[in-house]
Amino acid sequence: FMMPGRNLIEPLEKTCPAATTKCPRSTSALQNPNRTLLGFSSPFPMIITTEEGRSYNTETDLTAAERHILQKLFLWEAFATGVREFREKAREALLKGWDNSGPIKESTALKDIVCDLEKKVARRIKKKKADAH
Numbered sequence: 001f002m003m004p005g006r007n008l009i010e011p012l013e014k015t016c017p018a019a020t021t022k023c024p025r026s027t028s029a030l031q032n033p034n035r036t037l038l039g040f041s042s043p044f045p046m047i048i049t050t051e052e053g054r055s056y057n058t059e060t061d062l063t064a065a066e067r068h069i070l071q072k073l074f075l076w077e078a079f080a081t082g083v084r085e086f087r088e089k090a091r092e093a094l095l096k097g098w099d100n101s102g103p104i105k106e107s108t109a110l111k112d113i114v115c116d117l118e119k120k121v122a123r124r125i126k127k128k129k130a131d132a133h
Helices: 026-031 064-079 083-096 108-132
Strands: 047-049 055-057
Touching: 055 108, 064 083, 064 108, 083 108
Parallel strands: none
Antiparallel strands: 047 055
């Protein structure tokens, strides 16, 4: 899978400065590679920080269903043709739930993250239009 404008071949340290910081739990995760497969906490938490500076730990601030929906929305952030399409895809995902399990109640954290993603979509579309002229 390749996202437009992103080179996934580059070393993580080059594209993500935070990758050079050691995770305090990484050693135990390497000693037990099955840890995440057994349903335990991830040794590498995913922290999302919005433009307003609010940070969310996806493991503790979102439900499993919300994390699943967020994964889909990250793709739509990159490929949606506009904010309207992105909002529609977000609405559909919340209504379908995880594996068609039914509607998911959106937490405050997910609402904030989705709003931030909408802003990124709007900026990407605006830049694309500006570059086309």
